[in-house]
Amino acid sequence: MSTAPTVYDVAERSGVSIATVSRVYRNPDSVRAETRERVLTAARELGYVPSGNARGLASRSTGVLGLCFPDYGDPDAEATEAEDEDAATLYSDQIIRGMERAARRHGYALLIAASLKGGPESLVAKVAGRVDGFAVLARTVPTQELEVISRRQPVVMLAGPRENDQLDHLDHIEVANFDGQHELTRHLIEDHGLRRLAYIGSVEESPDVEARFRGHLAACRARGVDVGDEPDLRVALMTQAEGERAVDALLAGGGEPPEALVFANDQMAVGALHALQQRGLRVPEDMVVTGFDGIPLSRLVRPALTTVRQPMLRMGEEAVELLVKRLSGARDAEPVSLMLPVTVVRRGSCGCGEKQETEPGAR
Amino acid sequence: MSTAPTVYDVAERSGVSIATVSRVYRNPDSVRAETRERVLTAARELGYVPSGNARGLASRSTGVLGLCFPDYGDPDAEATEAEDEDAATLYSDQIIRGMERAARRHGYALLIAASLKGGPESLVAKVAGRVDGFAVLARTVPTQELEVISRRQPVVMLAGPRENDQLDHLDHIEVANFDGQHELTRHLIEDHGLRRLAYIGSVEESPDVEARFRGHLAACRARGVDVGDEPDLRVALMTQAEGERAVDALLAGGGEPPEALVFANDQMAVGALHALQQRGLRVPEDMVVTGFDGIPLSRLVRPALTTVRQPMLRMGEEAVELLVKRLSGARDAEPVSLMLPVTVVRRGSCGCGEKQETEPGAR
DNA sequence: GTGAAAGCGCTAACAG
DNA sequence: CTGTTAGCGCTTTCAC
Numbered sequence: 001m002s003t004a005p006t007v008y009d010v011a012e013r014s015g016v017s018i019a020t021v022s023r024v025y026r027n028p029d030s031v032r033a034e035t036r037e038r039v040l041t042a043a044r045e046l047g048y049v050p051s052g053n054a055r056g057l058a059s060r061s062t063g064v065l066g067l068c069f070p071d072y073g074d075p076d077a078e079a080t081e082a083e084d085e086d087a088a089t090l091y092s093d094q095i096i097r098g099m100e101r102a103a104r105r106h107g108y109a110l111l112i113a114a115s116l117k118g119g120p121e122s123l124v125a126k127v128a129g130r131v132d133g134f135a136v137l138a139r140t141v142p143t144q145e146l147e148v149i150s151r152r153q154p155v156v157m158l159a160g161p162r163e164n165d166q167l168d169h170l171d172h173i174e175v176a177n178f179d180g181q182h183e184l185t186r187h188l189i190e191d192h193g194l195r196r197l198a199y200i201g202s203v204e205e206s207p208d209v210e211a212r213f214r215g216h217l218a219a220c221r222a223r224g225v226d227v228g229d230e231p232d233l234r235v236a237l238m239t240q241a242e243g244e245r246a247v248d249a250l251l252a253g254g255g256e257p258p259e260a261l262v263f264a265n266d267q268m269a270v271g272a273l274h275a276l277q278q279r280g281l282r283v284p285e286d287m288v289v290t291g292f293d294g295i296p297l298s299r300l301v302r303p304a305l306t307t308v309r310q311p312m313l314r315m316g317e318e319a320v321e322l323l324v325k326r327l328s329g330a331r332d333a334e335p336v337s338l339m340l341p342v343t344v345v346r347r348g349s350c351g352c353g354e355k356q357e358t359e360p361g362a363r
Numbered sequence: 364m365s366t367a368p369t370v371y372d373v374a375e376r377s378g379v380s381i382a383t384v385s386r387v388y389r390n391p392d393s394v395r396a397e398t399r400e401r402v403l404t405a406a407r408e409l410g411y412v413p414s415g416n417a418r419g420l421a422s423r424s425t426g427v428l429g430l431c432f433p434d435y436g437d438p439d440a441e442a443t444e445a446e447d448e449d450a451a452t453l454y455s456d457q458i459i460r461g462m463e464r465a466a467r468r469h470g471y472a473l474l475i476a477a478s479l480k481g482g483p484e485s486l487v488a489k490v491a492g493r494v495d496g497f498a499v500l501a502r503t504v505p506t507q508e509l510e511v512i513s514r515r516q517p518v519v520m521l522a523g524p525r526e527n528d529q530l531d532h533l534d535h536i537e538v539a540n541f542d543g544q545h546e547l548t549r550h551l552i553e554d555h556g557l558r559r560l561a562y563i564g565s566v567e568e569s570p571d572v573e574a575r576f577r578g579h580l581a582a583c584r585a586r587g588v589d590v591g592d593e594p595d596l597r598v599a600l601m602t603q604a605e606g607e608r609a610v611d612a613l614l615a616g617g618g619e620p621p622e623a624l625v626f627a628n629d630q631m632a633v634g635a636l637h638a639l640q641q642r643g644l645r646v647p648e649d650m651v652v653t654g655f656d657g658i659p660l661s662r663l664v665r666p667a668l669t670t671v672r673q674p675m676l677r678m679g680e681e682a683v684e685l686l687v688k689r690l691s692g693a694r695d696a697e698p699v700s701l702m703l704p705v706t707v708v709r710r711g712s713c714g715c716g717e718k719q720e721t722e723p724g725a726r
Numbered sequence: 727g728t729g730a731a732a733g734c735g736c737t738a739a740c741a742g
Numbered sequence: 743c744t745g746t747t748a749g750c751g752c753t754t755t756c757a758c
Contacts, residue, residue: 004515006735017745022737044507047514051491053631054735057750062416063489064474071467093456100475104434109476109489111427114467126426126472130493151410152367175746191493192402300663369751380729385753395727417751420734 096318243271376565461679
């Protein structure tokens with residue numbers, strides 16, 4: 001593999017100038033058909049492929065959009081190609097797919113990178129330097145670094161609430177966590193007449209998870225249902241295993257057991273379903289269970305899980321739309337903030353037989 | 364957003380030369396600590412982000428690996444955010460995840476793009492021009508184009524058999540389709556004593572799917588089981604819906620019904636499970652069903668599906684390893700061809716109660 | 727340890 | 743329609 005051929009080589013071989021070679025690729029119609037063919041032939045013979053870098057440099061644009069997401073779990077932990085895979089199939093994969101799809105529609109490719117740590121040269125910087133604009137999953141990147149970068153190119157922040165500090169000039173997309181949980185809890189209280197609800201959250205300080213809990217709180221309080229300021233239980237990881245453990249913890253103590261277990265995500269809820277089954281408790285007759293996220297698994301378990309579906313795919317698409325909009329003119333427009341509506345999916349685990357969907361008031 | 368600051372701006376502001384600014388980013392230790400700080404400070408104040416393009420141009424490398432995959436389904440068909448999503452979650456998503464993970468380990472980012480059609484400037488060319496090397500899912504890209512590109516940079520071909528023609532210098536990773544199906548069919552015949560097997564394939568000319576059928580054939584013939592030269596049925600799409608239809612087609616005709624339905628993928632098999640259930644037929648008592656792929660759904664359906672699990676995640680990882688190896692020296696080494704072993708997963712749908720796994724002879 | 731200068735391969739006016 | 747000419751922003755010897 002010698003040195004790759006350049007426009008000069010192609011130009012020389014086809015007897016035209018480099019400008020013409022360039023035109024053939026950028027705007028074929030602006031070159032006479034015959035000339036074009038000569039150039040293309042020469043290029044083929046030489047094995048010429050235009051350098052994206054040189055192009056980007058000269059034209060100040062890359063035709064690539066980016067996505068930075070957190071490094072879920074360490075890459076060396078060879079996950080058992082079965083169990084955990086489903087779990088991870090959530091967030092980032094869906095967003096990636098949504099972005100890829102939308103990007104393609106607009107003629108962009110997608111550059112993805114999970115966070116790495118490094119010297120002055122961090123992940124974002126690397127991505128930022130190679131794309132026209134990018135999306136960041138909340139809390140993936142140091143605020144200050146993002147601030148600097150976002151001064152130079154469009155960035156959209158995904159999930160999480162709008163950052164309080166200096167990032168308020170970024171476009172931003174979040175999901176109606178509060179509304180979703182609020183509606184779900186309301187449903188349990190009003191439609192199913194439940195009063196003793198146990199909420200299982202996470203110790204992790206995720207704004208999204210917190211918003212869900214606040215939705216739960218609000219729904220309870222508005223209806224005089226007894227509820228503390230804190231989740232009844234906070235787990236470390238929000239996994240199925242933790243969900244199973246949660247059941248033990250909540251049913252172990254004396255006193256009257258709850259009528260419903262309201263989980264902050266589907267994974268835990270699924271784990272709970274297992275644990276409950278093993279204890280010989282029926283869902284929903286003996287105990288109602290609900291989740292949050294709407295992962296594929298949620299509708300496959302028995303009973304199917306009542307949950308709140310997050311539109312992650314759509315989030316990815318919207319992110320691209322926002323970026324594309326900025327890139328085509330509206331660079332200095334006011335920052336946009338989208339709140340994507342969620343869907344409450346009522347299924348067997350709360351006692352609703354047929355699947356029903358509700359979309360709580362999204363703004 | 365004015366013009367982005369460059370090394371010159373940073374150099375001027377910090378009172379050093381552009382060379383020093385460059386060094387601070389490429390090799391921090393080669394610059395005196397004090398100087399380095401001055402530069403970094405200036406950079407921060409200015410909002411400087413190194414241009415990946417300029418870097419790539421100057422250093423002839425991008426730090427990015429690529430993946431081209433086919434455009435499954437049209438992007439405008441807003442899939443019902445539930446049904447079809449699971450299906451698509453297969454192939455490309457898993458590969459993407461595997462590649463991303465491995466790429467990250469090696470300090471690379473990943474550029475992904477689904478096929479688009481376009482002028483002389485096709486998808487691959489775009490990707491190729493922006494990465495140091497890339498993987499292509501078989502049959503995503505015109506052979507000739509690939510041939511040209513692969514003369515200039517490492518390319519690894521994923522799935523599909525090694526292309527016969529001029530692409531035999533590419534590294535190549537495939538999955539043991541033949542072995543996997545062979546072992547599965549053998550299992551049905553020898554361990555379950557079945558003799559009347561119906562194979563459901565695809566009209567599409569996929570080499571992978573063909574290899575599976577050949578594995579089936581070989582297993583049958585070696586044991587004197589009656590089987591034709593062609594699948595008993597070829598469907599158009601390999602979807603759940605087609606799987607349901609297949610059941611109708613195969614059970615409609617007079618004559619003795621088959622004892623087992625051997626599907627070329629899991630999707631169809633799952634559809635068949637539904638259809639069978641609706642007809643009041645029990646699986647596996649009345650009819651054995653098997654799939655191929657090992658999608659998450661396969662272990663969630665009831666009865667759980669006996670299938671052959673493909674290591675797509677690993678394929679992504681191996682692809683990156685191959686690329687990295689080429690990029691770090693072994694550019695002219697002999698082309699490598701990997702055959703990844705598959706795993707036969709015995710579950711309820713063939714009559715095996717407990718889950719058992721077998722890895723047929725992979726080379 | 728730091729500076730000067732020469733490109734990397736391409737696009738983009740501007741002439742012809 | 744095609745050629746000429748400047749850069750685009752950074753890395754990289756080679757001196758100092």
